[in-house]
Amino acid sequence: MKATIAVLSKNDDSVTELILNTLNSISLKHTPSHYGLITPKGNYSHKSPYLLEQQAAHSSIAIGYTSSPKTKNSYEIQQFNESSLLFEGNIFSSKLNFASPKNSKDPLGYEKSLETTLEQSDGNYTLLLLKENCIVAGRDPIGINPLYFGENREFIAFSTNRKALWKIGIEKPVSFPPGNLCFTYKEGFKFKKVKTLSLRESTSVPLNDAAEPLQILLLEAIERRVKGLKKVAVAFSGGIDSSIIAFLAKKCGVDVHLLHVSLENQLETEQAIEAAKLLDLPLEIHLFKESDVETTLPLVVDLIEDPDPIKASIGVPFFWLAEKSFEEGHKVLLAGQGADELFGGYQRYVTEYLKEGAEKTRKAMFDDVASIHTSNLERDLKIAGFFDLDLRLPFASYDLADFAVNLPVECKIEHSLNTLRKLVLRAVAKNIGVPDSIVDKPKKAIQYSTGISDSIKKIAKKQQKTIKDYVNELFEASKSNYS
Structure with missing residues (x-):
C-alpha cells in the first residue's frame, strides 16, 4: 500500500x-x-x-x-x-x-x-x-x-x-x-x-452533433491510458459505460480482459456474460457470498476512511475487483467512474428535470462532477492503491469532462419519467458499433445490481443496528487504531 x-x-x-x-x-x-x-x-x-x-x-x-x-x-x-x-x-x-x-x-x-x-x-x-x-x-x-x-x-x-x-x-x-x-x-x-471545471452558458446542441466530438474525446482518453500496455483489465458490468471502455480499448490493440464481480444468483451476471459474448472479449467472473460481504466491509471502511454507508456499499464490490485484478496479475484496471455524473446516469436527475427544469438539473450534474473527488474517486483510488493496482479512469479525462458538463440536459436525459438516460453516450456507443442490446440496457447502481446493499442491510439487522450505525461503528473502530 x-x-x-x-x-x-x-x-x-x-x-x-x-x-x-x-x-x-x-x-x-x-x-x-x-x-x-x-x-x-x-x-x-x-x-x-x-x-x-x-x-x-x-x-x-x-x-x-x-x-x-x-x-x-x-x-x-x-x-x-x-x-x-x-x-x-x-x-x-x-x-x-x-x-x-x-x-x-x-x-x-x-x-x-x-x-x-x-x-x-x-x-x-x-x-x-x-x-x-x-x-x-x-x-x-x-x-x-x-x-x-x-x-x-x-x-x-x-x-x-x-x-x-x-x-x-x-x-x-x-x-x-x-x-x-x-x-x-x-x-x-x-x-x-490553476485549472478547474466551470459551467458555461447553456447552448442548444443536437444529439448527433454532441456525439461526434464526444466519441473523439473518449477514444483519445482511452488511447492515452492504454498506450504502451500489452494487456489491461476492465471493470465490467455489461452496461453502457464499461462496454464502451472495453470496446474502444480493444480497438486500440491492447489485450482486454473483462472482470466481473457480484454476489451469487444476480441477474446482472447473466447480462455481463451475454455482453462479453457480443463484444467477443474474455470475461473473468468472481461470485461471492453474503458472508464475504461481512468479512470485506470492515476492510473497506478502513481503506476508504469514511463512515458513509453508500460509499462503503459501493466499495465492497470494487474491493473484490481490485483484489481479483491483483491476484490475476493485472497491473492496470480501466473503470467507468464519472460517467453517471457526466451523462445523467442517476434517476434523481430525471426527477429533478421533471420538477425543477433543465438549468437546475444541469447545475446539479455539474456540482456532482465538481465534487466527485470526495464522493467517489478518493474511495476507489485508495482501494486500488491497497492492491498496488493502477486505476485509470477515461471518463475523468479533463477535456472529456469539460465537454460533457457543458452539454445541455437534453443530450443526456429526456423530459420523461421512463427515459433511458445517458442519451449522448448511447449515441456514441451505437455509432462505434456496440451491439444494440448493450446500448439499450437500463442503468442500475452497482451496490443494487450486485446485491451488496441488501446484504449489508441484513448484516446490520442481524446485529440490531441501522446500516448507518453499523458502518459508523466499523469506522470508529478503524480510526481508533490511528489516533
Missing part, C-alpha cells in the same frame, strides 16, 4: 522521526513496505524505517513515502538546488518536466512549471515540492488521486490518506481542492486556483 505525508514543523523541530513512525504504523496494518524520506537537500530510501532514520538528515520540513517493494519506483523524485519534488501518479498527455530555477531569485521559482503541469497535463496525480520553510502541494484538475491537508498547534501537513494525519494529531483532515496549488508556510496556507 502506498502512502505519502509531507510535514512542516511550526516550531522548527525535526519531523523525520515523526514521519517515519507514522508511515510505519500505517504499513504494519497492511502490507510490508519500502520507505523513503525527502528533505530540501536530499532524498533517502530503505526497507527499514529505523535504518532510514539513522541514514537521513534531520529536518523541520520533509516528505515521507511508503509503498510495497514492487511499486517502490512508482514515485518520481526530482532533486534541485536545495529543493525537492515528489510526483505520484500518471501524466498521459505529456512528460513531467520541471526546469530548475537555481539562478532565479524568486522564492517560488517553480510556480510557473507547476502551473504548466496542471494546465497542460491529462492525468491523475499529486505533487509535493519542498523548499526551505515551504511546502508546495498540487492535485490534478479532477481530483482523481487522493490528497488531504490540515494543521494543529505543532504541524502543517499533507497526506494521500487521512490515517497519517490522524496519527500526528490532525483530527479533521480536509480534501485538497482539485486543480489548485497550495503554498504553505508556518503562518498557514495560500491556495491558487
Whole structure:
C-alpha cells in the first residue's frame, strides 16, 4: 500500500522521526513496505524505517513515502538546488518536466512549471515540492488521486490518506481542492486556483452533433491510458459505460480482459456474460457470498476512511475487483467512474428535470462532477492503491469532462419519467458499433445490481443496528487504531 505525508514543523523541530513512525504504523496494518524520506537537500530510501532514520538528515520540513517493494519506483523524485519534488501518479498527455530555477531569485521559482503541469497535463496525480520553510502541494484538475491537508498547534501537513494525519494529531483532515496549488508556510496556507471545471452558458446542441466530438474525446482518453500496455483489465458490468471502455480499448490493440464481480444468483451476471459474448472479449467472473460481504466491509471502511454507508456499499464490490485484478496479475484496471455524473446516469436527475427544469438539473450534474473527488474517486483510488493496482479512469479525462458538463440536459436525459438516460453516450456507443442490446440496457447502481446493499442491510439487522450505525461503528473502530 502506498502512502505519502509531507510535514512542516511550526516550531522548527525535526519531523523525520515523526514521519517515519507514522508511515510505519500505517504499513504494519497492511502490507510490508519500502520507505523513503525527502528533505530540501536530499532524498533517502530503505526497507527499514529505523535504518532510514539513522541514514537521513534531520529536518523541520520533509516528505515521507511508503509503498510495497514492487511499486517502490512508482514515485518520481526530482532533486534541485536545495529543493525537492515528489510526483505520484500518471501524466498521459505529456512528460513531467520541471526546469530548475537555481539562478532565479524568486522564492517560488517553480510556480510557473507547476502551473504548466496542471494546465497542460491529462492525468491523475499529486505533487509535493519542498523548499526551505515551504511546502508546495498540487492535485490534478479532477481530483482523481487522493490528497488531504490540515494543521494543529505543532504541524502543517499533507497526506494521500487521512490515517497519517490522524496519527500526528490532525483530527479533521480536509480534501485538497482539485486543480489548485497550495503554498504553505508556518503562518498557514495560500491556495491558487490553476485549472478547474466551470459551467458555461447553456447552448442548444443536437444529439448527433454532441456525439461526434464526444466519441473523439473518449477514444483519445482511452488511447492515452492504454498506450504502451500489452494487456489491461476492465471493470465490467455489461452496461453502457464499461462496454464502451472495453470496446474502444480493444480497438486500440491492447489485450482486454473483462472482470466481473457480484454476489451469487444476480441477474446482472447473466447480462455481463451475454455482453462479453457480443463484444467477443474474455470475461473473468468472481461470485461471492453474503458472508464475504461481512468479512470485506470492515476492510473497506478502513481503506476508504469514511463512515458513509453508500460509499462503503459501493466499495465492497470494487474491493473484490481490485483484489481479483491483483491476484490475476493485472497491473492496470480501466473503470467507468464519472460517467453517471457526466451523462445523467442517476434517476434523481430525471426527477429533478421533471420538477425543477433543465438549468437546475444541469447545475446539479455539474456540482456532482465538481465534487466527485470526495464522493467517489478518493474511495476507489485508495482501494486500488491497497492492491498496488493502477486505476485509470477515461471518463475523468479533463477535456472529456469539460465537454460533457457543458452539454445541455437534453443530450443526456429526456423530459420523461421512463427515459433511458445517458442519451449522448448511447449515441456514441451505437455509432462505434456496440451491439444494440448493450446500448439499450437500463442503468442500475452497482451496490443494487450486485446485491451488496441488501446484504449489508441484513448484516446490520442481524446485529440490531441501522446500516448507518453499523458502518459508523466499523469506522470508529478503524480510526481508533490511528489516533
